[in-house]
Amino acid sequence: MIRFEQVSIAYDGAERPTVHDVDLSIDEGELCLVIGHTGSGKSTLLGAINGLVPHFTGGTLTGRVTVAGRDTAHHPPRDLADLVGVVGQDPSAGFVTDTVEEELAYGMEQLALDPGVMRTRVEETLDLLGLADLRHRGLHELSGGQQQRVAIGAALTAHPRVLVLDEPTSALDPTGADDVLATITKLVHDLGVTVVLAEHRLERVLPYADRVIHLPGDGTARHGDPATLLTGATVAPPIVHLGRLAGWAPLPLSVRDARRHASALRERLPSVPPAAHRTNAATAKRVLRATGVVVRHGPVVAVRGADLELRAGEVTALMGRNGSGKSSLLWALQGAGRRDGGTVDVDGTDPGKVGAVRARTLVGLVPQTATDLLYHDTVRGELDQADRDGASPGTARALLDTIAPGIADDTHPRDLSAGQQLALVLAVQLAVTPRVVLLDEPTRGLDYQAKAALTGTLDRLAAAGHAIVVATHDVEFATGAADRVVVMADGDIVTDGPAPAVLTASPAFAPQVAKILAPLPYLTVGQVEAGLA
Known part of the structure; x- marks a missing residue:
């Protein structure tokens, strides 16, 4: 579905390319997670999928990026709007209407869809993302997390074959994030939508990922199955750090898998963990x-x-x-x-x-x-x-x-x-x-x-x-x-x-x-490390 062929992207004035000599393929119906430190090039890589990079951002792209056979060098973002849906880091920056319902319909209007189809899809999306009670609310009245849901919904109503998401759960509460990720997973499994997303809170997304692309920060990209790639990745959630500390192999990616390994670790730990916090609020001013x-x-x-x-x-x-x-x-x-x-x-x-x-x-x-x-x-x-x-x-x-x-x-x-x-x-x-x-x-x-x-x-x-x-x-x-x-x-x-x-x-x-080691009251990997010591 998506193909990067020897792709390098450099911005004017930069000392080196942000992305260098990337060669990879992402299959149809695959959920691909892009990880890396802040500034490693994740947003640049995502932007290249629908041509925002370099058509909108500027810079120089060498190599070739194709989506369903369309070369982004010859198809700017407007020519890929029916194929690729995009949700950026700042949802409000992409809003063009005043209310939730209008924003969900706007993209379909630009694609000249039938009004009946538009109405049906708006209703489906309102229910899917828990936005029905907000349909007539002004976008400026919403919280950051509610705006993020609307932005995701606006991308989904066009029924794209590829969905690109830059930190889609960053402003969502834990339950809301789980609901959104469950929706995204349903799109992948039931409709064959290809999803590429970048996220810093890997503990939320990792269990759903089919493939991980790791950008170490030097412009290169490593990719493979999550458990293998995270063995040596510089960016990893607590569950992976705990697995490394305990010597679990293969590394568990979900709490359920980790708990299957946890009984032996619990036996090695003191029942009372080292203190994690410092303040005595009773005596503080x-x-x-x-x-x-x-x-x-x-x-x-x-x-x-x-x-x-x-x-x-x-x-x-x-x-x-x-x-x-x-x-x-x-x-x-x-x-x-x-x-x-x-x-x-x-x-x-x-x-x-x-x-x-x-x-x-x-x-x-x-x-x-x-x-x-x-x-x-x-x-x-x-x-x-x-x-x-x-x-x-x-x-x-x-x-x-x-x-x-x-x-x-x-x-x-x-x-x-x-x-x-x-x-x-x-x-x-x-x-x-x-x-x-x-x-x-x-x-x-x-x-x-x-x-x-x-x-x-x-x-x-x-x-x-x-x-x-x-x-x-x-x-x-x-x-x-x-x-x-x-x-x-x-x-x-x-x-x-x-x-x-x-x-x-x-x-x-x-x-x-805490979920993995319950009923022991450990909260962090640091506490576990101190307890083992």
């Missing part, structure tokens, strides 16, 4: 108290009388299904967002009742799309602006060098990787030393290595006395980073407790290691 917070967006009540206390030195993971009110609560706490009721107190001051500059010294917020806060042409410009907003000269640069060293002053912020952009925004927000730091889905676009670096950054911030809240759907990240977990549902806070207790209480939120 309270820095923020929110009481009865209410947020409404038109007729929708996003937050219903939420009460929350944050303490110095504590990292809190804010979790819950898409649309549960997490982002609305964060913006209300920061003071820049809507708050239709309740109070927020940070050391005696309400961030919502002071100016924006003063509010930033109380509560700093990194939004879902970090680049929303970057508007200068250079990294130096962003850092200087942060210093002018209330910090001494050089403060923001020192912070950036601590979080992500080596970023040049003259680099354009839009040319940075997702992890570097996040580090830059963190440095900008932290320059004025807020007592409370809020991050909304910071791990989107980050590989395991970058998430480990972010965890280290949060540890240092907590040690310096900051109270930190991270809204996330990434269970594995929350397991390694959080001391406490707060779960929201339908605008209410329904669970609030220590991370190990909350994350193991529900199968939806339990990390892979």
Whole structure:
């Protein structure tokens, strides 16, 4: 179905090709997973399948890419629209209409499908992705995860033979991600659709993959069956690291397979694992108290009388299904967002009742799309602006060098990787030393290595006395980073407790290691390694 013949792709000004001499075939009805570190070329490889690279992105492509016999050199993306459906990393960037129903129909309108066919497919897709209740909602009113579902649905309604997905589950809660992946798998098995997807949260996708393409970062591509390829891959989920540590062969790719090997490992481990977290919340100082917070967006009540206390030195993971009110609560706490009721107190001051500059010294917020806060042409410009907003000269640069060293002053912020952009925004927000730091889905676009670096950054911030809240759907990240977990549902806070207790209480939120080694209360591969030692 898809053929890469000695393909190399180079962008103007780059020191070397992003993709070099790639030769591979992807068969019809195959689910192919593309893995690699941030910046290794995954999006470039995906973009070449429908001609976005180089017709839209620029650069030079040598070699030949064909899809169902059509050469992308002679067929730009518009000529492949009936054959290839694409969902990019940022779903909202591809929206062209106002409401969910209109967006699902738009692609079919451009293909001149019969209105009756269009109506049927829209209804099928609304049911398939759980969007029926949102059909008349404005796209700008949706949460990031809901927007991602709509983008996937808009690609599916055209019934493409090839579906290209760039991080399709990055903004979805665990249950929603499972539903979307089950839908994608059904398309592969029942309809013979060829799916190529890139994803950083491999623990979600790996059990479904027929083939893995690994981009190690030097421009080359290795491909093969998942178990064989992941034996030596530099990017792997916790289940693979656990299998390597325990010496399991072949490597298990699903929790079910791993549990078949786990009994002997459980016998070797102490019944009580080493402590994974550091904070004693009972003795920590309270820095923020929110009481009865209410947020409404038109007729929708996003937050219903939420009460929350944050303490110095504590990292809190804010979790819950898409649309549960997490982002609305964060913006209300920061003071820049809507708050239709309740109070927020940070050391005696309400961030919502002071100016924006003063509010930033109380509560700093990194939004879902970090680049929303970057508007200068250079990294130096962003850092200087942060210093002018209330910090001494050089403060923001020192912070950036601590979080992500080596970023040049003259680099354009839009040319940075997702992890570097996040580090830059963190440095900008932290320059004025807020007592409370809020991050909304910071791990989107980050590989395991970058998430480990972010965890280290949060540890240092907590040690310096900051109270930190991270809204996330990434269970594995929350397991390694959080001391406490707060779960929201339908605008209410329904669970609030220590991370190990909350994350193991529900199968939806339990990390892979906990599922494999239950009933032993281990959460991370690091704990297992320490227990064996």
